[in-house]
Amino acid sequence: MQNFQQNLSLACRDKIKQPVIYCVLVIILSLLPIVIKSTYVIQIFIIVFVYIIATSSLRTIATSGQVSLGHAGFMSIGAYSAGIMSKLLGWAPWITIPLGAIATSAIAILVGYPFSRLRSIYFSMISLFFGVAILSINSVFAEYTGGSYGLTGIPPMFIGSKIPYYYYFLGLTVFSLLFLYRIESCRIGMSFKAIAQSPQVASSIGINESGYRVLALAVGCFIVGLVGASYAHYNTVLSHSSFNFLASIYLLVYMIVGGIQSFGGPIIGVVILVWVPELFRDLKEFTPYIFVAIILVVVYVMPKGITGLFERVKLWIKMRREGKVITHAS
């Protein structure tokens, strides 16, 4: 009985420990602009936040077994719709950002139903073509979107300093991650994972397969539309090429390098792959080699990404403590 209570208190301590760590992390991050005066570093942080949100939302779609290769296309829907609304209609950013997210989500639902018939590789392919098609629609309506010259002159959210943007994107990151974490840990998230493992078994126990797939796409696209719209108001210039096919692939690479299995994977992947090459920016055009070196190491040495390595190390330490010899941990 005592043993049980001890276990219970240990479990409670573990449960409390994690949120405390995250709260401390957020507080440190929110105190950072007081210490760091360089605008450049603040901008890097903002970019890292943008990518963290986009990659985490991509992971939510991936948990339902759909590896989307057109996520940057969805991001461009949010960004361009917010940009065009505020530029042509003169609406305030606080209206256009939610509207951009809703527009992205609505389009995701519209295309999600026909796309949900396709599984695995075929879904990846159709999302890839959808992402490219969004870009070409962009060029077709060049008088509104600016075509390949880009959309310029979007009204900024805050005038002057970058610090308000930092707090805005920090808040957005915390909100999005909490939202996505909540979705993943509740019944809906479990259904996503069930569909990913076996669509047949999932439908046999009464999970509406296509419905949940569309839901996953809609949730992921809502978040990515939100961050895309915010990015439009932050950057005030949207370039055609920043949402192309390779941008979607990069999001996927951040996710896989971080580790697709755990929620923290995309965050670690983005921090390492966006930040570390920035540290080496003195190398100028040689900087991409750093990126290549990191992803090569990860793909050859860590099959489940960086968080997969953490898990293995944790398991190894636990086994050592219990005095067991492990032959192969995974």
Next chain:
Amino acid sequence: METAVNLVINSLVLSSMYILVALGFAFAISIMGIFNFAHGALYMVGGYICYQLAGSFGLNQWLSLVLAAIILGSFGGFFLERYCFRPFSGDLNRTIVISVAIILLIETTANILFGVHVQSIPPYISEILKIGTISISADRILTIIIGVFLLSTLAFFIRWSKTGQQMLAVSQEPEGAILQGIRTHRISAIALAIGCALAAVAGSLMGSLFELSAFMGDYMLIKSIQLVILGGIGSISGVLVGGLIIGIIDASLPLLTNAAVTEFVGLMIVIAILVFRPQGFFGREV
């Protein structure tokens, strides 16, 4: 009349080049089961090798085309298959990561070596054929001839040679092929080498007809994925049909509308095909 003739020639040029590049991509999917997103970058490298051999080393242009194909083919067969794709076969996510690594490596290197400005290989033949009142550039005719020649050689190779039949066997049933004593890895290395060599030829020819740039591969990659999806994964004849359709669209629609609409129409056709018939025209369910 002249527009009609030029239209036919242009669509044949585009079709044959698209097919040459897409075949390598199709081989990688059907024989090795991987998505080789680096194929566009390899096509670009082929063009640059030919440009460099002909320009800096002063070799004969035809010789440099052949050399480019041999260099890239052996790179694909000996290095890419063994060290980049074999460890990850069947794992879509990690293959994408390794392809991105190859793309970045190649594009960054090309950027450093050749700069961002656009270059062009000099034309192989600069004459202009005159048939009656119609003038046709001989370069394009030559491109079509080379393309058709290579494609028919490849078709004969697959149909009549032992290696070609082994390639078909591996693409249909890898485990069954191993049971029959086919050395699967060697077959996939040969397939990848052929694909890379064809991409190098296409890159060299397109680099002379159009232009060379460090990012020309991205466009071609999207086109080859379109072709493979249209024809169906695992089907070689499907790639030919898909290539003709996309080539005709790309050559004829710019006469009526602008380039953006053309691209959009091609993509919409592929998306519609995927929704209503995911296995393509000739493919099988994967």
